[in-house]
Amino acid sequence: MMLSASAQQYYGMNGLINVPSADMDTVPVAHIGAHYLNKRMVPDMMKLDGKKYNSWTNYLTVQPFRWIEVGYGYTLQKFHQDRIPTGKVGFYSKDRYFSGRIQPVREKKWWPSVVLGAQDAWGSYDKGHSESNFYQNFYIAASKHVDLWKQSFGFHLAYRYWKLKGNKRWNGVVGGITYQPSFYKPLRFIGEYDGQYANIGADCTLWRYVTLQASLQKCKYFSGGIGIRVPFVRMGHSGTAEQRPHGFWDKWKERKEAKHGKAQRDEEIIK
Numbered sequence: 001m002m003l004s005a006s007a008q009q010y011y012g013m014n015g016l017i018n019v020p021s022a023d024m025d026t027v028p029v030a031h032i033g034a035h036y037l038n039k040r041m042v043p044d045m046m047k048l049d050g051k052k053y054n055s056w057t058n059y060l061t062v063q064p065f066r067w068i069e070v071g072y073g074y075t076l077q078k079f080h081q082d083r084i085p086t087g088k089v090g091f092y093s094k095d096r097y098f099s100g101r102i103q104p105v106r107e108k109k110w111w112p113s114v115v116l117g118a119q120d121a122w123g124s125y126d127k128g129h130s131e132s133n134f135y136q137n138f139y140i141a142a143s144k145h146v147d148l149w150k151q152s153f154g155f156h157l158a159y160r161y162w163k164l165k166g167n168k169r170w171n172g173v174v175g176g177i178t179y180q181p182s183f184y185k186p187l188r189f190i191g192e193y194d195g196q197y198a199n200i201g202a203d204c205t206l207w208r209y210v211t212l213q214a215s216l217q218k219c220k221y222f223s224g225g226i227g228i229r230v231p232f233v234r235m236g237h238s239g240t241a242e243q244r245p246h247g248f249w250d251k252w253k254e255r256k257e258a259k260h261g262k263a264q265r266d267e268e269i270i271k
Contacts, residue, residue, distance in 0.1 A: 009203065009213040009225050010035040011073045011119065011135070012059030013099055016176045017201050017215045017223075018194040021156040022115040022143035024069065024103050030062045033211065033227025037075070040197065040217040043134040044166040048078045048089065056091070057225075064232075067103045072096070075134070095134050098122045112144035112155075136163040137170070152185065154178035160195070170195040190215070205229060 012031045015021045018041055039052040046052065055078070061071030074094040081087035101117030120135035141158035157175040162168060176192025186205035192198070201215025209231075214224040 009033065009211065009227060010037055010041065010057050010223065011097070011099060012061035012071045012227065013069055013101060013117070013119070014063075015141075016156060016178065016190050016192045017199045017213075018170070018217075019156065019174045019176050019192045020101075020115070020117055020139050020141045020158050020160065021154075021176075022103060022105075022107070022113040022141045022158075023154070023156075024066055024113070024115075025063050026066075028064055028066070028232040030060070030230045030232070031071075031211065031227050032060045032230070033225055034058050035213070035225030036223055038217060038221045038223050040221055041223055042075070043164070045134055045164065046075070046077060046095070048080075053078050059227075061099075067106070068101070070098070070100045072098055097133075097135050107144065112142040115141045115143075117141065133163060134167075137161060137167065138163075150182035152180040152182075154180075156192075 014023045035057045037055050039054050042055055055076050057075045059073030063069040074096040076091040077093040077095055079092045097120035099119045101115050103115045105114035107113035118138045120133050137160055139158050139160040143156045145154045159173055162171050174195050179189045188203050190201045197218045199217050200219050203213035205211050209229050211227040211229050
């Protein structure tokens with residue numbers, strides 16, 4: 001089982017760059033990380049003194065099963081200190097959001113995987129700052145992968161609806177293509193259309209647990225980030241998941257079974 005390298009990493013969920021996909025990780029896993037966003041990936045409502053700015057996101061996502069993923073993240077917001085117009089400018093606030101996605105249809109030979117998802121799904125409609133639903137959107141996505149000459153190609157299509165009018169440029173049909181070379185499958189090259197721009201990028205998993213993504217919006221403006229990948233199963237040296245689970249409950253069961261087996265052997269010796 002090969003490691004997946006499929007994070008829409010600016011908020012930690014599986015996907016492309018600024019486009020969702022129907023991919024899920026190959027094993028139960030958690031991600032924690034940070035991502036630098038150039039201002040072209042930031043919602044238009046996030047402005048200071050009438051101008052957009054570059055920002056950072058942090059996130060924690062968990063995929064407990066192969067068919068569901070949930071996450072929490074936030075984007076740093078710039079303000080004048082103490083909200084005084086002449087005050088020092090800095091990241092004095094956060095736009096927080098919860099996200100989730102489920103995969104009711106898993107990819108098979110003759111059909112794609114399908115995912116239903118929402119970003120910034122829970123929160124208030126306050127026009128203030130930290131609970132503003134800047135990222136609220138809902139989507140349905142489909143993904144199909146084809147292996148040719150040991151190379152893996154992914155084809156991804158989604159329909160997305162953004163709640164706020166300022167994000168309407170990302171509405172509608174979006175999609176992209178991914179390519180994973182045979183010599184290192186955790187490396188993935190990405191090309192996508194997010195409803196406004198054509199973006200290119202790449203992501204990969206290093207040393208089994210470190211995820212990296214770098215992208216260019218409009219093929220020239222950089223965004224990128226780093227994350228830590230924590231599988232809930234034991235990983236082999238080749239970057240594959242061993243069949244034997246290695247979570248807390250699995251350890252407890254192993255110890256219980258070992259203790260029970262030892263007790264049985266002791267009884268046989270006494271007899």
